[in-house]
Amino acid sequence: MHPIPLGTHRFAFFTATTADHVWEFLTCAGETPKYFHGLAVSSSWRVGDPVQICRPRSGPECGDVLTGRVICVRPRSRLSFYFHSGTNDPPTYLTWEMRSSTGGTVVQLQVDHVEHVEELADAEDTWLPVLAALQALLPLEGPARPSGR
Numbered sequence: 001m002h003p004i005p006l007g008t009h010r011f012a013f014f015t016a017t018t019a020d021h022v023w024e025f026l027t028c029a030g031e032t033p034k035y036f037h038g039l040a041v042s043s044s045w046r047v048g049d050p051v052q053i054c055r056p057r058s059g060p061e062c063g064d065v066l067t068g069r070v071i072c073v074r075p076r077s078r079l080s081f082y083f084h085s086g087t088n089d090p091p092t093y094l095t096w097e098m099r100s101s102t103g104g105t106v107v108q109l110q111v112d113h114v115e116h117v118e119e120l121a122d123a124e125d126t127w128l129p130v131l132a133a134l135q136a137l138l139p140l141e142g143p144a145r146p147s148g149r
Contacts, residue, residue, distance in 0.1 A: 007113040009123040012106060013131050017138045019076040019098040019105045025137060026079055026096055035133035039066075043081070045073050051081045071095075090114050107131070 015022065025031050029042035033056055043051040053066040068083030068091065080095040093112040098105050111127055 007123075009111045009120065009127065010108060011111075011124075011127055011131050012108040013135045014101065014104055014106055015135055015138045016104040016140050019100055021139055022098050022105055022107055023076045023079075025134060031137070034137055035130055037130065043070055045070060045079070047071065047073055051083055053083050107134070 025035070027043075027045050029040045032041040033039060036053075038055060039053050040056045041051065041053050043049055047070055049070050051068040051070055053068070066083045066085050068081055070079075070081045071093070072078055072080035072095070076098060078095065078097050080093065082091040082093045084091040091114055093110075093114070095110040095112075097108040097110070099108075109127060109131060111123060
């Protein structure tokens, strides 16, 4: 039996805001298109519940749908889910972790690919813009909240 290849990449950034604010932006479908390559990521964010990732359109329909499931939810600490484009497509697992630190929060993203080992440069090209855009959206401090919540 051959082991299934697993490509894992980890990325991180520091923000001067709180883990509460980071959590709000990660779980608010109205905010995710601003940093997640224009895609809305929506779920009830309860373990086992579905995750839908789509390109928002005007009207009730969603285009380019990816689906998955929530794996782990620890508010303001850890959010983990997987998604794929179809039952024959290997899943991509995302785990966001937040840790309070002096003066703010360390945010980490771990990306795991099953049956597909992504080259580091390709992973960086995909995920570093997500982290940079999220970091730019986060309030520097105070009670600011994302719109739509």
